Amino acid sequence: MEANQRMSSEDKRNPADKKYSFVSNALFHWKELFVREPAVAACTIALTAVGTALPLMNARLPKMVLKGLEEHWDFPVFFGRLSVLILLLAAAGMLKEGITAYVDGMRGPFEDAYNLRLLKKRLTVDYDILESRKFNDDAYAIYDSLYRNQAEMKHCILIWQQFLLAVVGLVIYGSILLEESVFLLGMVLLPTVLTFFLRGGAQQKDRKLRRSAEEANRKMQYVESKAGDFSAGKDIRIFDLSGWLMGIYRKERNSSEKYVKEWENGYLAANICDALLCFIRDMSAYFFLIIQIVQGKMAVSDFVWYMPLVGSCQQACQGLLEMGERLGKLNLDYARLRAFLDENDGDTFRGRKKEKKQGAVSVEFCHTGFTYPGSEKPTLQNLNFTIRAGEKIAMVGLNGAGKTTLVKLLCGLYKPTEGEIRIDGKAIGDYEKESYYGLISSVFQNVQLLPLTIAENVSSGTKENMDREKVINCLKLAGLWEKIEDFPDKENTSLGKGIQKNAVGLSGGEQQKLWMARAFYKEAPLLILDEPTAALDPLAEQEVYEKYVRMSEGRTSLFISHRLSSTRFCDRILFMENGSILEEGSHEQLLASGGAYARLFGIQSRYYQKECMGQEVQRDALAAE
Ligand SMILES: Nc1ncnc2c1ncn2[C@@H]1O[C@H](COP(=O)(O)OP(=O)(O)OP(=O)(O)O)[C@@H](O)[C@H]1O
Incomplete structure (x- = not known):
């Protein structure tokens, strides 16, 4: 019944x-x-x-x-x-x-x-x-x-x-x-x-x-x-x-x-x-x-x-x-x-003309809002800010502030329910789908390894159309080459245990480095990193920041992190709360203003320093042995 x-x-x-x-x-x-x-x-x-x-x-x-x-x-x-x-x-x-x-x-x-x-x-x-x-x-x-x-x-x-x-x-x-x-x-x-x-x-x-x-x-x-x-x-x-x-x-x-x-x-x-x-x-x-x-x-x-x-x-x-x-x-x-x-494949992208952009792009959020289907409360509301071409922006905020949702909108995975986002003055919806995805390199929090070789994962391509030297350089930049060099098949080693024979497994931190290498390889004008260093130890994280700064030269980048230390590498910081931008400025400006960012930084830096020092002592001891 x-x-x-x-x-x-x-x-x-x-x-x-x-x-x-x-x-x-x-x-x-x-x-x-x-x-x-x-x-x-x-x-x-x-x-x-x-x-x-x-x-x-x-x-x-x-x-x-x-x-x-x-x-x-x-x-x-x-x-x-x-x-x-x-x-x-x-x-x-x-x-x-x-x-x-x-x-x-x-x-x-x-x-x-x-x-x-x-x-x-x-x-x-x-x-x-x-x-x-x-x-x-x-x-x-x-x-x-x-x-x-x-x-x-x-x-x-x-x-x-x-x-x-x-x-x-x-x-x-x-x-x-x-x-x-x-x-x-x-x-x-x-x-x-x-x-x-x-x-x-x-x-x-x-x-x-x-x-x-x-x-x-x-x-x-x-x-x-x-x-x-x-x-x-x-x-x-x-x-x-x-x-x-x-x-x-x-x-x-x-x-x-x-x-x-x-x-x-x-x-x-x-x-x-x-x-x-x-x-x-x-x-x-x-x-x-x-x-x-x-x-x-x-x-x-x-x-x-x-x-x-x-x-x-x-x-x-x-x-x-x-x-x-x-x-x-x-x-x-x-x-x-x-x-x-x-059934319609979606209407996020209405553009038909294929185009390829080189160099950095500007990003403009114009009265942008977003409400998840079925939700009554908006997750993002009335966002109005501009990222200039070539700027490195850090976005910070507490859990649930809406950072990942914002990234998904920027990546064209969701469509704003209010306002729009413009890239180089053109609304995302007016781009052709593949051309738009071509503009973006991203590293997300939880990414699944594909059961391909390391090189194929990095280049997202086949043996025939990949630039092997570039793959190795990107792995070096991401700090993973030392590990991969020791594998008998080096960058041709397969990932995906359980599916491929002789495949290797990578730790959570190593996987994140691999995704960094993939993002470097793509050389897209807009680099979006959503918690890319969450699984890295503090020293490895430091290395990645330095490499990230070098890598993001000539591109526009958005860096999302809970670790406020990472923001110092960026030109400007946006502090998010409840789906809105609460504070905005450089690290020094935000500290001087003594607001929510400064309070959070104060709390975090105390614990973070201890963690870093502990690791350095450990590494020094190991080196001395
Ligand atoms: N698929 C979904 N459907 C409905 N609501 C969602 C969905 N994904 C996220 N949300 C809600 O949107 C809000 C913002 O989530 P979001 O993941 O953007 O936050 P965040 O700032 O990235 O958090 P964190 O720092 O924990 O990753 C949360 O309150 C969450 O409950």
């Missing part, structure tokens, strides 16, 4: 089923097939023709033999006609096998191409859309429809081909039976119509419950992914979260099984009725034909012609029901896939 209620609200939320009708999805399928795989499309149609003709020829053979005997055909005529028919039968059989094997071989690439489009969409859509619950729910549901065991998408060519075969077969065999008797055709068709309604009810139930099952499967998949996640693995063990996660998994698995059982029961009931109706249908058809012979209204040769045709017609009806049902599911999957692919 609860599931049904949830379903009906989901149905309202998802307009895909209504916009992408059966006819439009069918046209989409055939257009894709004809454009991308014209040979397969032609073969599918040929299979329908051959598949329909074969039962006709099979039924014709005994009729011809009996007719020849009844009418006393001459031996050469009898032999000639029989040979031609047998030859045609063998040729049609071989043709059918050959075309089926060819189509089977070509199905995979056609059906897999949808996965590629889906992947591209997920990799390129605007970041704010990527973060949205709806986008992720839809993506999961579509992946499920593409990959689950009985995914209809994996068999879309086959389903359509079988459906066509059933339709054409029904029309042709049905017309032949109709010529003999309306009653005969009615007996074959009536049970099919009844079964259609029975299965229709089961299908509706399936459609409704499937979405609830998807929700449960998604949660199960999340728990499964955590089992193989190294970083989550630490917390799971230390805080004994395994029982809790197993509990969630069991609960969701039970719900999922309940939904599957419920819709399978619907199909079971429909199948039992269907079997009963088939039995009645077969019995009545055979009785009808036998009575015709007994009454002398039908020759035995006609009986052996109509008998297999009744069977073929029944099979076509059965195929029509089965394939109609699968086509119904496929139609839903197509509707969801098309709605997802057609």
